[in-house]
Amino acid sequence: MDTAQGLIMKQSKTELLSAYRGMRTIRIFEDRMHVEFAGGGVPGFVHLYAGQEASAVGVCANLTDADILLNTHRAHGPAIARGADIFAVAKEIYCRGDGLCRGRGGSAHLHDVKSGLWGANSGVGSGVALGCGAALAARNNETGGIAVALVGDGGANQGVFLEAMNLASIWKLPVVIMVENNGYAEATAADYAIAGGDIHKRAAAFDMPGVVVDGHDYFAVYDAVLEAAERARAGHGPSLIEAKQRRYYGHFEGDAQSYRPKGEVEEYRKNRDCLKQFRQKVILDDLIATAELDAIDGEVGELIDRVYADAIAAPFPSEGEFMQYIYATDT
């Protein structure tokens, strides 16, 4: 089934084009953010998702409006993949008044209830616990929704993550745990910090299925999430997916990355890149023409120009709003 024909039998051409557009949008958005950050004007810590696009996009292709995606601090990619308004995403990163979170959260805390995007949390690892809550509520209220919790290889070493795996399992909660193992937690290698090196093996300890996939391969991610999501929707409980991937930039902007082996990023960019892999796969039988994909690239490029122009021009939150939104009565 590794032909474009085969792929289109699983996902429609529209879906595939939308997945490609999603990944390209994130890539151009993040590449541009890298440049803008260096130029100054972006507040706070900024963690870029470039390189990892297939992961969030492969997840989100399986989600419905009733589902919840739990974001991490590396938040831009998943937010865009989940369909949050990209103008509001950019404005939040710039801490503008009409950003996604009205400028109170910033880059690491993109959260958009109306798109089913929760988090992000800058304390790593909590997503699974919060996701369990969304899953329990969905089950109690019979919404049919599931939760997918993203967590990094680093976050997977937090106690709450491990506790939540157990809880999700004994209650058979409709939740999918998606570990984005990008090889590093800050400057520390996953291979060093994860006993035995394999996160997916932890699934067995908590009596749930665990698989590992190439996180740069949209189709591999899609398939793994499809299976896990179906399991969750069918009431059979949680699953864990470990998607191996690499980020193209530093832990956060400003990271000199001297801890990375020489040529690592270049190698990934050259031989594993999610956009390249995707293009290679879908154009095999000319079912999707190169020109169609190129056209998307062009459209996305223009969109991102507008997004940044808009965000940079947008005003900061008004000072009168300062104490708003602490309590439910502060509207």
Added chain:
Amino acid sequence: MDTAQGLIMKQSKTELLSAYRGMRTIRIFEDRMHVEFAGGGVPGFVHLYAGQEASAVGVCANLTDADILLNTHRAHGPAIARGADIFAVAKEIYCRGDGLCRGRGGSAHLHDVKSGLWGANSGVGSGVALGCGAALAARNNETGGIAVALVGDGGANQGVFLEAMNLASIWKLPVVIMVENNGYAEATAADYAIAGGDIHKRAAAFDMPGVVVDGHDYFAVYDAVLEAAERARAGHGPSLIEAKQRRYYGHFEGDAQSYRPKGEVEEYRKNRDCLKQFRQKVILDDLIATAELDAIDGEVGELIDRVYADAIAAPFPSEGEFMQYIYATDT
């Protein structure tokens, strides 16, 4: 090797008698505490260890003076097994001035540095983390010591326990994790709270050996701990042992235990009791005579009478001492 002869080849007769004495001491101490508690005068919450004696005694038979045992809130048994002064143990439970912790800790916090007994902690699950510290220090200082951390089936669901398993594994710390699965955390069954039901399976997730043994069988516990301790001493890292066992009394004194299946305790007392099992095994070839064991029983009975008389008569801490021992300068 299941003859007394065989057993004595592994442990000397003196060692076996001492193990028996240890278990009997705990049993009589706890049975008496049960009675005394009902009569009033024992402060605080009291969690009895009766039934589980083979577990702590089997562990401690493998420990040297350089080792550290991490105790739990079900603290009396392990404290006695580790060789803490039983008079001071009783006095601490009664919160007397010359109790093990000068009356500040009480039943759930028995701790005796000079016997290599740490804890207990009334927040469950921390022992492994603290034990990792003892293990690291032992390794850095080349003392040859190891740490054995006791934890309950309930405590094994704490995040810190799971984090510490990972940490112990990646650093190959000389620590043994001894999960005393007595079937319940308070009134909740381990089978309900532990995904998949098996705690020893969590070992594989953290890349360490994990075994399960009958916690009422002194010899089974002894052998499992021996192997794990040797591994730790040899620098090969941590191991996990799940010892299945049952407590004979409630979670704490006052627990009506209506959640337990009818006849459960009677069944364990009758067919699985550690003292009975031990006696059956060692008297096979008459290498240890019944009379010798009976004599120990008698001696222990007398000792416990004295221990309680002494503890009950002892004075509470003096009020002048109230603010002592907060900081290292308060001596």
Added chain:
Amino acid sequence: MSKKTYRQAINEGLVQEMHRDPSVILIGEDVAGGAGAGGDVDAWGGPMAVTKGLLSEFGPKRVLDTPISEAAYMGLAIGAAASGLRPVADLMFNDFIGVCFDQIVNQAAKYRYMYGGQDRIPLTVRTMIGAGLGISSQHSQCLYPVFSYFAGLKVVIPSGPYDAKGLLASAIRDDDPVIFCEHKMLYEMVEEVPDEPYAIPFGEAKFVREGEDVTIVALSRMVHIAMEAAESLAKEGIGCEVIDPRTTTPLDTESIIESVEETGRLVIVDEAGPRCGMASEIAAVVAEEAFSALNAPIIKVTPPYTPIPAAPNLEKLYIPDAGQVITAVHKVMGRE
């Protein structure tokens, strides 16, 4: 109206709120008791039997026993609250906040603000506070000052059955995270409590006793200690106004200031710690906002700055008593 214990009042409050609103769920360790054990279910209702009977009444979809995984189930409760359920999560002893502090102070408290007002987190955390059972330093603290440090939480400290039931209803109906602190030495206290549901608003202190000479602000169980002192002082002709703030966030500073403006003297009695505690907070508010009314130093009656000892005689020394309150009042009255 009938006589009920604090325990019964809380149980009844829970039952009534769960009937009133099907989105209220209960979650925690042994809130029912007996899960998977093979004997009776609904065997415990928590170690103090406060939630006994709720599983039988509302079923396992709404009353959930958890593993000993506070961080996970508090996180779950927050997520459920963000989804529109109204979880009442049981923390058993407030000292265990240690293992789920992040969930409460970094997640629940900041969720609405950090995300720009998109969410409501109608979470109630029930938890036991206080010394008196001889269970040492990790089970006897009063941590409401620590909870109160964090904007975004609301904090409730009922001093008796009537307040407990009415404040619990408000907590459950409130759209913000509320930490509901039950003093473990009050469970047997009896008071007239209405049978029907009622809600006591947050941020309204209760004038427990009128008096002209000294204002005594007392919190949680200390209200009763203050009353004991006040009765005794009345015999000497000293009139004490005893105020119970009932919630520490929001804090009814107006009532306190109003009273101090009448009396000119303030004694604060609190079982929480002396450093960065509620007693200091209330003193600071008055020293800033009612300074000109003050005729005497503000005296705090709190435990000393120490962990809590297990030994009953030392624990008794630890907990403020009426004698200490009387001494403090004498001092502010200039009768040393």
Added chain:
Amino acid sequence: MSKKTYRQAINEGLVQEMHRDPSVILIGEDVAGGAGAGGDVDAWGGPMAVTKGLLSEFGPKRVLDTPISEAAYMGLAIGAAASGLRPVADLMFNDFIGVCFDQIVNQAAKYRYMYGGQDRIPLTVRTMIGAGLGISSQHSQCLYPVFSYFAGLKVVIPSGPYDAKGLLASAIRDDDPVIFCEHKMLYEMVEEVPDEPYAIPFGEAKFVREGEDVTIVALSRMVHIAMEAAESLAKEGIGCEVIDPRTTTPLDTESIIESVEETGRLVIVDEAGPRCGMASEIAAVVAEEAFSALNAPIIKVTPPYTPIPAAPNLEKLYIPDAGQVITAVHKVMGRE
């Protein structure tokens, strides 16, 4: 003596203490950086490069990078401290205390007391505090009031390079658990710092500036805001005495009281929260112990009671500034 940044002073302090005592070890996330990664080791020295170079100098037995498991490695550090090592554990941002609160406040703080004085816990926790980087509410808090609530801990808040080095030496040599709070906006601050090791004792406030009219107690970074205000007020003829307590536990109440007894007026400037914070604590101490010396209300200059916003303009509003201090001083001087 030479000019050093706060960052350099702390780094130098660590190096010298590690040379001085082989039992000192360093432990935390990326305290070196690069573990297992295949590129440079000692690549980070923490996100702010404060511990850079220590792995190279002291080797992997003494400088340990950890997984993101704060509860486990804090517990480990406590165990190591109880065994006679002197761990310096890195908490990165003090907000992360959320995930290891139990270890710090229930274990480390109570270890010695609860076990009747058997142990010493010579643990130092280094951690970053404060707003100013636009990193929102989970990375910008000042939680030393919360640490200070718990007896058994010591809490240090150096406001400049000189104090940082000297207080760090004391922290590491101290036999009790110490929380060493580094303000992230001070790392670039430069001051003359002795090259040789020296220790500044805990519990001794620093009189940063003499003055007769008003006492200003300022904490951590706020010392500089207070000084800015004091310079400006001096031009109006108002003399401010600026006091930096340097440690919140132990707290040098004597120096503060002594000063207030001279000036009769007190303003407290703190970046920590307004409710149950250090400003309230200091106000309460003075309202009880130096009441008769006071000529004016005690005014607290703190952020409002809110989580910390990311937006730089709102964050700026959040952090107290010299203008607010000047207003407060005018107020206590009766010049409104």
